[in-house]
Amino acid sequence: MSAAGWFIVLLALVFANVPFLNQRLFAIVPLPLPAPTGHRAAKKSAWIRIGELFVLYFAVGALGFMLEARAGNRFDQGWQFYAITFSLFVVFAFPGFTYQYLVKRR
Numbered sequence: 460m461s462a463a464g465w466f467i468v469l470l471a472l473v474f475a476n477v478p479f480l481n482q483r484l485f486a487i488v489p490l491p492l493p494a495p496t497g498h499r500a501a502k503k504s505a506w507i508r509i510g511e512l513f514v515l516y517f518a519v520g521a522l523g524f525m526l527e528a529r530a531g532n533r534f535d536q537g538w539q540f541y542a543i544t545f546s547l548f549v550v551f552a553f554p555g556f557t558y559q560y561l562v563k564r565r
Contacts, residue, residue, distance in 0.1 A: 463530065467523045472551045474519050478503070478511035479555030485511060508559075516548045 477486050482503055484490060490503060520541075527533050 461530075463526045467519065467526065470522065471519045471548055474515040475512065475548050475551035476555030477515060478508040479552065479559040485514075512548070512552060516545055519548070520544065 480486075482490065484503070484507070524533070
């Protein structure tokens with residue numbers, strides 16, 4: 460596997476965990492605070508996290524597609540490829556999901 464392939468795999472691992480490791484939209488945009496409740500930060504809903512996961516999957520896929528085309532040997536992919544890569548992306552998100560929803564905080 461080339462360096463570009465490993466770069467995409469590591470990037471997918473990082474991007475899959477971004478929605479779960481912070482309370483900002485795409486780790487950049489702060490969410491609006493609800494009604495005045497003190498200084499508590501807004502918490503993202505699970506639906507926003509799932510939406511971010513989809514968008515980041517397509518961002519990593521577009522970058523991988525670009526690197527593959529730049530290497531000169533772009534291959535056509537069927538639906539099976541996208542189903543498997545999205546499943547792998549969701550598996551990569553497991554550490555962040557575990558940290559956000561399963562780890563008890565005091």
